[in-house]
Amino acid sequence: MIPTPEIRHVNVTRYITPLREGGSLPAVADADDGFKYVVKFKGAGHGVKMLIAELIGCEIGRVLGFKVPEVVFAHLDEAFGRTEADEEIQDLLKGSQGLNIGLHFLSGAINFDPVVTTIDAQLASEIVWFDAFMTNIDRTFRNTNMLMWHRELWLIDHGASLYFHHSFTNWEKGAQTPFALVKDHVLLPQASELDTANQKLKSLLTPQVLQDIVNLIPQEWLEWEGYEQTTEEIRAIYFQFLTARLAQAEVFTKTAQDARKALI
Structure with a gap:
């Protein structure tokens, strides 16, 4: 557990x-x-x-x-x-x-450079899957948002994820995106194990796990001016989005696989 x-x-x-x-x-x-x-x-x-x-x-x-x-x-x-x-x-x-x-703060960490460091295919696939699930548009060759610290790969900067919430008018549509922008992911060339990653990772994200994480959002971060939803209704939408997004795992996994085929 x-x-x-x-x-x-x-x-x-x-x-x-x-x-x-x-x-x-x-x-x-x-x-x-x-x-x-x-x-x-x-x-x-x-x-x-x-x-x-x-x-x-x-x-x-x-x-x-x-x-x-x-x-x-x-x-x-x-x-x-x-x-x-x-x-x-x-x-x-x-x-x-x-x-x-x-x-x-990871003191002494250096930016991940895909030219210098090769990532194991399974790990690369899992990170690509994770970013497709989170609709993270910001892990590209231009800005990898990964660090090498003590010879291990660390993920940073997820603030550009979940971009559906910037409009917040149709979260259902946002949850169903195949996430075509995965084509720009810095680790996509190494991500040859996407099916395995999909089966492994989606099983870890149970409804209780997702609810526990959404419950961490502080109340004051949910008090949005100009929105008709209450703070608890907004919190519920985050949970519903993540649950619906997980139901699209096969769709965004195939999108990533197709993008990789076109790339290599």
Whole structure:
């Protein structure tokens, strides 16, 4: 049995440096537990939806057996960032008071380079399947969003997943997508074991596992202005989306297989 995930809470104590590779201006920061985190802020462009995608993506990835940095809920108090000289960053921090998301900082990690490092076909297939399930558009040759740390592959940055929630008008259609954008996945050339990956991974994502992960979404991240749904109705839609998405596993697996054939 897979244990119900638990997310620790930390207080951000020091803003160290922005990571300007991402459009959402995440940053390395110290927290009061003595560790460093890559903090993603709700005051950034896509707001709490990016944080929700990051949370769900990381925790599903962990259930599926991938190496993913520990996720924490990172609190910013209202005084945080007042002494920041950069006005853009100061505005971002002011707009992010309260609950944000932090990922344990993998000190010394290097970006995964597909030219330098070859990934085992089974692992590559499982990552491609995972990203197709999550509709993650952001693991390409241009931006692999994977790190090598202690000679192991780690998955990072799932904020571009679950893109259905940016419109939120027809989640059923979003769940049924064959995800043609899988053709751009950096690991697709190595993903020769997609059938095996499909059979293995979909069996791990039971309704209870998916419900437990969706239940991790903080209430304040579900209080969306301009939407008629209640917070619990929004939470239920995330669960329904993931369940419906899993029912499409054969469809998006075949799409990935067809894309790979066209590629090689």
